[in-house]
Amino acid sequence: MAFPGHFTIKNIVVPFESEKLIQHVASGEIDYTVCDENLAMVNATYYPDIDVGTAVSFSQNLAWGVRNISSEKLLSELNRWIASYKNTESYALLYAKYFKNSRSSIIVRSDYYALNTGKVSQYDDLIRKFSANINWDWRLLASLICQESRFNPDVTSGAGAYGLMQIMPVTGRNFGIDITSSPENNLRAGICYINWLHSIFDPKIPDEKERINFILAAYNAGPGHVLDAMKLAEKNGMNPQKWEGNVALWLLKKSEPQYFNDTVVKNGYFRGTESVNFVSQVLARFEHYKNIIP
Secondary structure (H helix, E strand, O other), rough: OOEEEEEEEEOOOOOOOHHHHHHHHHHHOOOOOOOHHHHHHHHHHHHHOOOOOOOOOOOOOOOOOOOOOOOOHHHHHHHHHHHHHHHOHHHHHHHHHHHHHHHHOOOOOHHHHHHHHOOOOOOOOHHHHHHHOOOOOHHHHHHHHHHHOOOOOOOOOOOOOOOOOOEEEHHHHHOOOOOOOOOOHHHHHHHHHHHHHHHHOOOOOHHHHHHHHHHHHHHOHHHHHHHHHHHHHHOOOOOOOOOHHHHHHHHOOHHHHHHHOOOOOOOOOOOHHHHHHHHHHHHHHHHHHHOOOO
16 A cells, blocks of 8 residues: 555565675666665665665664574584585675675776776777786676776775776886876786786796686786785695685685794785775676677
8 A cells, every 4th residue: 555755665575685686686677675784885885876775674684583492402403514615715705795894885986987888998909908918808807996996097906006907006016017106007007916926927827717716816916915825725634726715715815824824834824804805896798898899
């Protein structure tokens, strides 16, 4: 029943999770969906043209409920499982993605990012040109640049990284490039850096798809911390050539004293949350770009 000043909400059950529904909103297949705020904020970094600003309720705590009759065993088992799950690698990765994502609150919109233009920035032609130098799909390079600078050629980080690809001035000088002179030179320096990372990881990671994970992580964290995580993975019986659930886990663990003080670690403490998020977000946006840009 509808009342003056109100509207009727009709619930529709669909066989999709919230993230899939958000993808449908971004592609224009549906007009809107309802989901948890933290999930919306994370996905807004992948799909900058969606609006996540409309609240449909007050802030709510989340909980599971069981019947208060004959449910003691179920309640006990649920509590046991929750306590044990918090010690697993999958919990650490999920928590990092949805609750330690420092970029979730930074949503920058671009006039160029539109389904009907097929463009993501004013630098698309340059990105296409330089991506050929590293044999990357240009949309992957565009996603990395979006993650780093949101295509702002003049942005400077607190650490001093500058421009589209957030290159440190000393890195540019190492390649003989003034990174502040033009967006094109900033891109050129970033490509030189990625080529250098390829020289490190190409011999170590034979699988091309897996290798991209490591290079993206190293772009964010520096190669030393990623190499440390690979050594920790191997030492602890995991696959040092596989990112998800293996090296990514050990990059997260490099913030713990028992691991960053391990004898195989050469680069000390590192908080890997941002780098793990960086990889997943760049690749998720890349998949989205592939969907909207032939």
